[in-house]
Amino acid sequence: MTTTSPTRRTDPGAMTRSEVRRPASLADAVRELSELGGDGAALAGGTWIMRAPLQDAPVARVYVALDGLVELRGIRTAGGTVEIGAAVTHDELAAFDGPPALAGIVDAARRSAFPAVRSVATVGGNIAAVGFPEADLVPALLAADAAVVVAAPGGERTEELVAYLASRGTRPAGELIVRVVVPAPAGRRSAFERLTVRGGGEYAIASVALTVDLDGAAVSAARIAVGGVEEVARLSPAAAAALVGGPLDDAVAERAGQAAAAECTAREGLDAPGWYRLAVLPALARTAAGALSSPDQQK
Template identity: 45%
Template sequence: MQGSLPETRGSAGSIYVAPSLAAALDALNDYGPAGAPFAGGTWIMRSPIRHEPLREHYVAIGKITELRTVQIGNDAVEIGAAVTHAALATALAGLPEFDVLATAAGSAANPAIRTMATIGGNLSTPNFAAADCVPALLCLDAEVEVSSRGDRERMSLNDFLKARPTLAPGRLLTSIVVPRTRRKTAHTRLPLRRSGDYPVAIVSFAARLDALNRVERVRVAVGSVEPVARRWERLEAALLGRALEPTQAANIAAELAGEFTGRDSVEAPAWYRVNVLPSLVRRATAAALGS
């Protein structure tokens, strides 16, 4: 298979800088399981620390113009997979309905990492429970486009997360599509120290409220507590129709938090990740009301 690749793609242990999306998809297809996309490289570079083997071939996607743009339309915002966290936070700065995503992209890791790490890498990284943009995009009902040579498929982010562990070689997350609608949103995270740490727990929140602040539609998503971020549907159902009030929302969250099975790690024990959820819900709802 590798013998059929143009020489410019390099030999074993190579990084091929793809000049176009078509070239990237061709290379990924040809490399098969020996190859993988290389976006910001902030996760891949730490593979040795995690005792994970590197792939034989990487296809760098950072120079592909169409993957580096944020298109703000009237009905939706479309984000190229190679848009960095820093660029995304800047692009969304004037759109209050996207506060949750702008905060997620603008507060993850540290400033240097944010200029490298991409939104596509954040969603695609397997076994990365603490990815900030995943819960933020879950509560915005995001869809993603996944491309391979000759094929492009749109699916919900939730379905992508389910498919992610078995995503066939040659497939590339190419864009994220987020519908525009009136909503108040917020992203809250608890790092152990002030910044630079992976968060112990994340709560992302989005709600449409009526004139009396009653909840007409709501999404709450939780990250870093379980291995994969997910929506907190029982809390959403309990908040629906009520006037949004942060302390009451936290009290309901405390009653329902038992449904989470926290993950143990060197950074934080499982029980702690679950215990902090009510106060993150209180902070998220207060921030959304103030947005």
């Protein structure tokens, strides 16, 4: 099935119509995108693609719609891991009653953007969007040690999310994120905190996600990720090291936030200057750490 819809090229005076194809299976989608090469692009929720004219970004000649592919849907728990389909929406993820290891991811999905956006924006789209440093799910997934399963013409393979993000702008045609795999061992807890300029629904000027493994009251292992501060969300090894070896209190969390700020080179923007993005990280880390003691984290 093929439909068309009006779009605008980067030249404001030029109008065109992009073709939209609806493949019957994941294999068909991979094949079509591979054959299209630079002329094609995947289309899921469309929230990032719809912003292309505002960002003077190119519009694809053909979009391959993914919303009807059952292979990309659903959230499954098995063997100490949780698998999240790439086409799962933020709303669906926000409603997931999962283990504490995924609490930060669920909270990031719940607080991201506006309700209308959350109802269609997808997990895979949030990860794959280039030039979107404010993406809330990315730091939460990084902190949770997530991996992505990618489908390509040669088959499926699993990659660490860190590696995928590093090469996100140069991925080959025909490649699609199929699902995200998140380890969820017993004793692991996670949290997410973000700051916006005016309130809910806006992009975060900075965010902090953390995951800790507990041995009694002491932190035995930790991962901290920072979003919105640099062009791509990143892990902070120094911040994680600051958390390990003792109980997690406000002072320890603030020191971790300070360590994260020292590792980052903040971007400048109309929404916030770079120095401010760094300055708020200790408070965000403290608030995220405080969320780990909530009743939902005790199950």
